[in-house]
Amino acid sequence: NKITPILKTRGAEYAAIFGSTARGNTNPDSDVDILVRFRDDISLLDHIGIAYELEDAVGHKVDLITEQSLNSYVAPNVKKDLRVLYGEGKRSDLL
Structure with a gap:
């Protein structure tokens, strides 16, 4: 997993793909969709x-x-596919 070390170094406390x-x-041609929570605002x-x-x-192209930034229209689709890479968080925590 090449994603985790980069995000941890850049201050992300949680990351998941969807x-x-x-x-x-x-x-x-697929992109990589990543949901992230940073410790501090960036x-x-x-x-x-x-x-x-x-x-x-x-x-590949990455959508970070x-x-x-999740809204109530997108969140249900993100929740159903969510696969946590690291950090604490549950699907129910999204919106």
């Missing part, structure tokens, strides 16, 4: 930089989503 990667039905530029760093590591 979507096609979590379901195991990816194709060559800037937009830092967020983008972390996403690019992850893309370089995994070789923070818990705060």
Whole structure:
């Protein structure tokens, strides 16, 4: 897992994957959807930089989503596929 060390180094206290990667039905064009919670607020530029760093590591486009950015329309789909990489959190904690 190349994702975990990068996120831990960058201050993420929780990370999970969801979507096609979590379901195991990816194709060559699939992106990697990652839900993350950072210990401290990060800037937009830092967020983008972390996403690019992850893309370089995994070789796919990465959608890095923070818990705060989830809305009530997206959260149910995220919850059903969620696979925790590290940290504490449950599906019920989302929205």
